[in-house]
Amino acid sequence: MCLGVPGKVVSIEASAVDMPMGVVSFAGITKEVCFAYTPDIQVGEYVLVHVGFAISKLDEDHALEVFRTLKEMGELGDLEIPQPSGARTP
């Protein structure tokens, strides 16, 4: 139930229901999402969506940290690690 899906903010509108609503694209599938908990979010940024609410903004730079760790481990030890391609656009 704690499933969270990352998606790209497509639009933000001041809605009639007194809450910031908008549309998030999940690799092309779009869904209406409430942005009450990510009030500073901008179109084009990525959010983690849980049951129709954006609960966290995703940090693109931090997202690459796991690949930096892998690279460092590869350099320190003798792991044969391919170069990560990093974040790809869907």
Add this chain to the structure above:
Amino acid sequence: MKFVDEYRREEDAQAFVRAIRAKVTRSWTLMEICGGQTHTLLRSGIDRMLPPEITLVHGPGCPVCVTPLTQIDRALAIASRPNVIFTSFGDMLRVPGSTTDLLTVKARGGDVRMVYSPLDAVTLARQNPEKEVVFFAVGFETTAPANAMAVRHAKSLGLTNFSVLASHVLVPPAMEAILSSPSNRVQAFLLAGHVCAVMGWTEYEPLAKSHGIPMVVTGFEPLDLLQGIHMAVDALEAGRTGVENQYVRTVSREGNPAARAVVNEVFETCDRAWRGIGVIPKSGYRLRPEYAAYDATLKFEVGAITTEEPKECIAGEIMQGLKRPSACTAFGTRCTPEHPLGAPMVSSEGACAAYWLYARA
């Protein structure tokens, strides 16, 4: 899909497995809290890739599984009423109560509907002013902000035909209960990343300190879990305690204060019974008195509830990490996803469902 696909690459996963093998010198037992993580671990085969020194035990992080039977039976009684539209996340529909489940109530004519978001239930209440719309508000800290906002939104709209059956549970008190048990064998925790997206991890710091163990905030993709395990093993081998964060792209130490503010406005902490485990002090949320008008428990008198659990079901021991699903005598025979004895066999986060789906018996 960005932020997903790159965390599923096999060659990177293999690199982490090699790094874990290189690091480990003795046996360690780790618990992943969240049932979603359990499913990733088994689906991607991580449990079979790890060195034999590492034992993963599955935690109680399946809200559907720990919702007490009295609440399920209460939900079934309310959903059976003629003037009620009963709404729930899909996970809950097939969870067995004492005698039936929500899908069966629906088949018998009850108006039971699955919703994607609690706001959908509020919309249903607006569209059906002649009906009572009830939302089954279960979940951990991740889901509480959404459910709290639904209640607050219904109040701001002046709706009088919307209520929630709240059965929220909280992670840290459950961890405290596990760590304090004489039968505990957990030496490190992988913390539930999405719970921490809301709550941050400050409340785990005293827990890690008092029990002298490491905890790693961990995400849900295969690489997240492998890195989380690597960090936990690194901490265990080095004798390091405290909280570390693997899920840096999503979680910060302070979490989401805006979400917590609304949760604290609508909910207050209460003692809560966990199915199969028992009452854990201060381990749940209930509606604050100011929101009593939205409390389905107060709104619908359902009479005395006498619950009955199947004697053969060992869900409670599984949820506490004391037994694996494969140790259950009913697993795969008298208990299957089609005919479940306990909730962990039907929930998408249940450990029994994971063992069944990925053939780990």
